[in-house]
Amino acid sequence: MTESPQGTAVATPGPAAPRGRRGRRAVDVPDLVARARDGEARAVARLISLVEDASPVLREVAAALAPHTGGAQVLGLTGSPGVGKSTTTTALVRALRRAGRRVGVLAVDPSSPFSGGALLGDRVRMQDHAGDPGVYIRSMASRGHLGGLAWATPQALRVLDAAGCDVVLVETVGVGQSELEIASLADTTLVLVAPGMGDGIQAAKAGILEVADVLVVNKADRDGADRTVRDLRYAQSLGGRHTGPGAWQPPICRTVAAREEGIARVLEHVQAHRRWLADSGEGARRRAERAAxxxxxxxxxxxxxxxxxxxxxxxxxxxxxxxxxxxxxxxxxxxxxxxxx
Amino acid sequence: MTESPQGTAVATPGPAAPRGRRGRRAVDVPDLVARARDGEARAVARLISLVEDASPVLREVAAALAPHTGGAQVLGLTGSPGVGKSTTTTALVRALRRAGRRVGVLAVDPSSPFSGGALLGDRVRMQDHAGDPGVYIRSMASRGHLGGLAWATPQALRVLDAAGCDVVLVETVGVGQSELEIASLADTTLVLVAPGMGDGIQAAKAGILEVADVLVVNKADRDGADRTVRDLRYAQSLGGRHTGPGAWQPPICRTVAAREEGIARVLEHVQAHRRWLADSGEGARRRAERAAxxxxxxxxxxxxxxxxxxxxxxxxxxxxxxxxxxxxxxxxxxxxxxxxx
Structure with missing residues (x-):
């Protein structure tokens, strides 16, 4: 339950030192960042590790990344366990790759601070993209009790951004707090639900409607999909956030991610939302809020x-x-x- | 997204002042606490409101409650949306009332900081107990982004504890962080799962196994219940927390809470866990950790x-x-x- 030593107290050894104290090899941060920007996957992975492990050079990494960030479109993907987030992520990555876009994936694993480990599921499914130089995939352990996503993920996101990803997908399990966090992190938040995972009232109870920019009913070939869509529409009609002229109305899409059905439509909605973010000024507001x-x-x-x-x-x-x-x-x-x- | 002004900066007006500033009626905290201890439901409700609203007398309330706390057994109840937490809570309350115990319920509502409101579901189901003087039920909004349960709930719990509740049930939606919070709050944490809500790997991914003292497979009359139990057993066999001699092995119970089936057995496990907490010293350790x-x-x-x-x-x-x-x-x-x- 302890947290890694992080934050303002972290020492930054001079980049010229050939070896760090305690005999660890010193990290050449400028070189790493240059190589990551050239698309070298190992350099990207190393930078994320430095961020995740709250390395003593964390602050140096952040400073070196800063000038190269701001280009990536950040998509949040969230939903309860079992709705098919990893499958949907995989399908989205495939579609984005077909469109020639460079993609980063941060799978924020909520496995406990007790065990610390990620389970096999995601990693196995992600193997699809192994060897594709246009995809970076990273499973992150969520650290400790307080902070969760708040900590390493924004920094890891900056690494992928600086490395030239056009789109970064941040996937997290979550109802409640982590959803709020992902919403504050992403330009566009996709919320996944599945038939039989609870009705519209349950969805609204979990606070998912307010954070969704695009609602995705996955496993839409299952019984109850119509009911789920109807419940979500009804719950939306009760909600207050998306009212007023010029407001974004979160669309509800149906997908069968395992068969890649409906994915293209989801991405169309994402692009429409992106245009809305730009036109309304909400995009700039979100980015400033995120930085704050x-x-x-x-x-x-x-x-x-x-x-x-x-x-x-x-x-x-x-x-x-x-x-x-x-x-x-x-x-x-x-x-x-x-x-x- | 703003948080209420709370914490060390809160002013405490003298209890003798007949009226607070801004013309609000001054709160007679010692009188309220005395009436709450006499079992007056309105006094209990008022104290919880003072705590939840971060009233200027919050610190005075905390000080007045302190000598009367420590008697209640705190049960945490958590699980994904749709597993039947509210129904299970209702069934547990009925069973505990039949055994003559005074019960408090804190339903920590995860509805968003955007809307602030609780939905109808829980409250309707809870009406069962309206008018029973041996039951206090309170639905709490989870406040803001940071903190969540961490804030008002422990104080509300102290109110119910001081008011003489034998058992306080804290019900929360949650996978991920809020679960960790509930685990740190409760003496005994019940984790609910339901068939079709995701297999054992999903459950383990959500980190629920580590926090569970008792696992409850609700809706056990549904297809897939056997599979769910089997998956949970398998996931348990992989886990590391509950090993070593004298360790607590979280039992897996089946319930159909809507028909009150299996509830007595759950309560037997809860009592067994309580004895284990006392005998092992883990109970004292948890309470000290909770206070810290x-x-x-x-x-x-x-x-x-x-x-x-x-x-x-x-x-x-x-x-x-x-x-x-x-x-x-x-x-x-x-x-x-x-x-x-």
């Missing part, structure tokens, strides 16, 4: 790291014991904790 | 509030624009943001 969130998240993580130094200490344990015993309340305990920073 | 997390969350929220003051300001907007333009990177921007605190 990222700055905030990094600032918060820096502060959290300072609390983390206290965490596990005898002081916090003693405060926790007092709260359990009813001798103090958590607010007063928090005051005392902050006083120690 | 709560203290941390409050401390972090206090720090976040200070960042929030900067947020929306011209300074953060300018930093975000620079990041979008590639003129700086988010780490350097975060440094500058923190320098302004």
């Amino acid at each position: 969130r990222e700055i905030e998240a990094i600032a918060l993580a820096g502060l959290r790291a300072r609390i983390g130094d206290v965490r596990g200490s005898a002081a916090l344990a003693a405060l926790a014991d007092q709260v359990v015993a009813g001798e103090t309340d958590p607010y007063r305990a928090a005051d005392r904790l902050l006083a120690q920073l | 997390r709560e203290i941390e969350a409050i401390a972090l929220a206090g720090l976040r509030a200070r960042i929030g003051d900067v947020r929306g300001s011209a300074a953060l907007a300018a930093l975000a624009d620079q990041v979008v333009a590639g003129e700086t990177d988010p780490y350097r921007a975060a440094d500058r943001l923190l320098a302004q605190l």
Whole structure:
């Protein structure tokens, strides 16, 4: 449950040093970035690893990437387990590749902080694209309790962006919070549902309608697909976000991703949404909001790291014991904790 | 997307003042707590509202509750949308009431920060218990992007605990992060799955196995229930948490909550887990860990509030624009943001 040391306290060794301390080979960040921009997959992978592992050169990587970012179109893809996100991602990648576009995929794996590991499913399905130099695929473990997507994913996205991806797909399991995060990360958010995964009210309960720019009813060959579409339409009619003149009305598409049916139509809606983002000014607003969130998240993580130094200490344990015993309340305990920073 | 002003900066007006500023009626916290402890439902509801709305008397409420907490057994109940959480909660409440126990229910509603509202489903089903003085039911909106459950729920839980509930059920939609939160909140976490909601690998992908103390396959009269149980067993056999002598092996129960089938067995497992918590020392460890997390969350929220003051300001907007333009990177921007605190 510990978090990696990250944020403002991270030291940046000089790029000229031939070897880092502790005998690790020093990282030549400018060279790595140059090679990633030339399309070298290994350099891209290495940069993402540096980001994901909160390497000491994290800040140097971020600074080196900055001038080369902003070109990629970011598509978020989310939905409950079992709706077919990985299959849909695979189908979208195929279609985008046929159109000659360079594609990055970040599969944000929600496997637990306890086990840390990703399961086989995604990786196996993704093998389809192994060896295609126009596709970068990366499965990311979501780190720890707080932060989740907020942390490494935006930086990994910057790596793929700087590496010249035209489109980056960010796939995440999620209802609730991670969805909100993906919506704040993506230019366009696709929300997948499947027949039998819950009716429209369930979908609305999970908060998915508000974040969806395009709704995809996958496995549309199954019983109940019509019902699901109807429920989503009804729930949409109750919702408030997409009202007013010029507002975007999230379309509802049907797909059978395993057979690549309906995928072209989804991409048409994505492009229509992209035009709307540009014309309405909403695209620029989202990108500025995304950057603001990222700055905030990094600032918060820096502060959290300072609390983390206290965490596990005898002081916090003693405060926790007092709260359990009813001798103090958590607010007063928090005051005392902050006083120690 | 703004968060309520909370945390260390909240002012506490003197309890003697007959009227608060802005003409609101002053809250007599000690009287409210006394009435809540006498079982007055309206006092309980009012206290939870004070907590949920981050009232200026929040800290006073927390201090007044502290000496009366620690008695309630906290059951977390989680699972994807559509697995039947509300129905299961209702069935559990009925069974616990038949056993003469006082029950609190916190239905943490994940409806979006955009709409803020809870949908009808839960509330309707919960009407069953309306008028039973031994049951407090509260649907809570999850607030904002960061925090989620972390914020108001532990405090609401303290209210129900101090009000003399023997058992508090905390129901939340969730895969991923909110599950981790519920696990850190509850003494015993029930994870619900349903046939057709995804196989064992999907369940494991969503990280549900690691947080489950008791696994419940609901809608067990449906096709595929055997398969689901088998998949869960297999996924369990791969997992690492529950190993070693004396470790808790999460049982897998089948229920048809809508017909109250299997509910008694679930409660037997819950009681067995409770004994294990006591005997192993894990219960005390969890409670201390929970208190530590709560203290941390409050401390972090206090720090976040200070960042929030900067947020929306011209300074953060300018930093975000620079990041979008590639003129700086988010780490350097975060440094500058923190320098302004």
